[in-house]
Amino acid sequence: MSNNNIVIREISKHDDEQIAQVIRNVLIEFGVPKVGTAYADISLDKMTETYNNNKSIYFVIDHDSQIIGGAGIAPLDNFDGNVCELQKMYFLPEARGKGLGSLMMETCLKKAQEFGFERCYLETMPYMEDARKLYRKFGFEGLEKPLGDTGHYSCNVWMIKNLE
Secondary structure: OOHHHHHEOOOOOOHHHHHHHHHHHHHHOOOOOOOHHHHHHHHHHHHHHOOOOOOEEEEEEEEEOOEEEEEEEEEEOOOOOEEEEEEEHHHHHHHOOOOOHHHHHHHHHHHHOOOOOOEEEEEOOOOHHHHHHHHHHHHOOOOOOOOOOOOOOOOOOOEEEEEE
């Protein structure tokens, strides 16, 4: 696969089914619990609608009209403060190791700054080591406990980054 036909773009309605399948496939690949993670989110099947809000956006990686990954930014749920959350960042195996994670992070963090957020928060799993390396590369630091209440009680690694 060459990077020539790969585009990071905002999600559209016809991507909903594909991105839901991508996310569920990656979660199954990593053996993630189906409860207390993104797997169970009702928003997964209607991502365009979910991210069609103020200060929310979801991007997909489109390779010749096949969705091979995605990530989004939205205000952190149940938190009083100017903090966004990096959400649902998942890539199929064919999207990994090509620099797309860095491109996606740059895209999402730039948008978070444009939205005026002061900090960006995320939740992940301890065994998603490549993802954690990428987050640290972009300046995310570990937290002792979660912020807000995302409902993802099975995600027990919490990280944050200042955007200013």
